Amino acid sequence: MDPRASDDLTEAHGARDRARPDDGPGGAGVSAARTAHTVEQYRDHVLTLVSPLAAEQVGLDELATGAPALRVLAQDVRSLLDVPRFDASAMDGYAVRSTDLTTASAASPVTLRVVGDIAAAPTSPGSPDALPAGSTHGPGEATRIMTGAPVPEWCDAVVPVERTSTRRFVAGAPLDATIQVDAPSRPNIRYRAEDVAVGDLVAAAGAPTTARLVSAAASAGHATLPVHRVPRVAVLSTGSELVPVGTAPGPGQIPDSNSLLLAACVRDAGGVPVRVGAVPDTAEALRAVLDDVAPHVDLIVTSGGVSAGAFDVVKDVLSGPQDAALPAAGPSDVLLVTVGMQPGKPQAAARWRGTPLLGLPGNPVSAYVSFQAFVRPAVRRLAGHPGPAEPLVERVAAEGWRSPAGRQQFLPVRFVGARGVAPLGPGGHHVSALTRADAIAVVPSEVEAVGPGDTVHVMVIA
């Protein structure tokens, strides 16, 4: 069976050991077979290279105010406290016994004597459930109480101040000696543990540390949460034509924009980018950089050098031997593939001294689309997200466009009206289109034309 014609991923593993020529032009000297994959098959393979990173305890303050990316819970979190912690007033008003008010009406208001005052803070620190001052109470008596204050045992209702003859509390004013109430009262009490009881699940492993989760964890008595470590992702560009940003390009040279593009994509996906910059197209230079970064990161992403050119160094270095004399040079599991997508056709996946490596094509739009299709799911998996990709969103084509037969199309589109999208053509493969895009339309490989009014699925992008 010829592995070049196979969709079976296992055929490609260790392909260099079988030393067969590349199927593309200019492939002389390349020893890994290039296989054809669908987007889904290749994404599945990429995801086998990564697993969720170890857990660490991170303070809630850091989770709320630190790096903008959400972390992911590594374990279920259960409540250490009852929420509310004690029966508490839901209103500013008067704590009463409801039996005192059963006959109250507008025609015949009930008068209660005010015998105490309960503020929102407990009277004995460290014992918030203890009865506060002003808790002695007899029939026909009421106690002023503030929202959130512990409700004394004898009280089964709080009458809001505006439903009493007091109408409103004035700071510094003396307590009214008596009040009139002209209707029975609802309880207006938040009961102990009615929201969450000790031991209840606050959030399950896999939940992102949203503002809501961080505050729920604080209410539940936690100071830290167990979250997966943030993936560190090295980003490097290959190409002798590349010059660092800010350096005027000479003849035949271009600024290295991809390492910035991909570093920012890593950040947006929830990782920490380690931007290495541009590496010249020599095997020695690339090997040295890979050896340097591999021990310090969880994933390496390269751009350029994966197609059929005579200087496509990523392809050559990955499929060549990794120095067995150095530590952790495990067996190569290099996969050089042609993915049925446009753009983003040539891709490479491997491990460099044990660290997963994804090689993306150099064309900036191809690199961007490849990142969204393959690297973002990998970064999300490392970060612990249970779903590697966000669901696509349904939109309606405001205009039609063509899509290549047999390839899944990733086309930059702009939003039109409330539900529509329009292609950013004819230069959808140009960086200028990407810059103006609101989303990337993902058109299935069997669709050759999208018509106006057709439903399309889009990836909403940052």
Ligand SMILES: Nc1nc2c(c(=O)[nH]1)N[C@H]1C(S)=C(S)[C@@H](COP(=O)(O)OP(=O)(O)OC[C@H]3O[C@@H](n4cnc5c(N)ncnc54)[C@H](O)[C@@H]3O)O[C@H]1N2
């Ligand atoms: N004979 C064939 N040629 C090509 C094929 C093929 O199948 N047969 N595939 C084409 C496709 S599709 C793509 S995509 C590219 C991918 O090529 P590489 O990944 O090897 O990338 P390079 O050749 O290094 O660069 C392509 C292009 O992108 C520009 N580039 C590269 N790096 C950067 C960077 N860091 N910042 C900005 N721009 C960058 C580079 O200058 C080139 O213009 O191959 C086709 N060829």
Ligand code: MOO
């Ligand atoms: O597949 Mo290339 O990535 O078309 O531009």
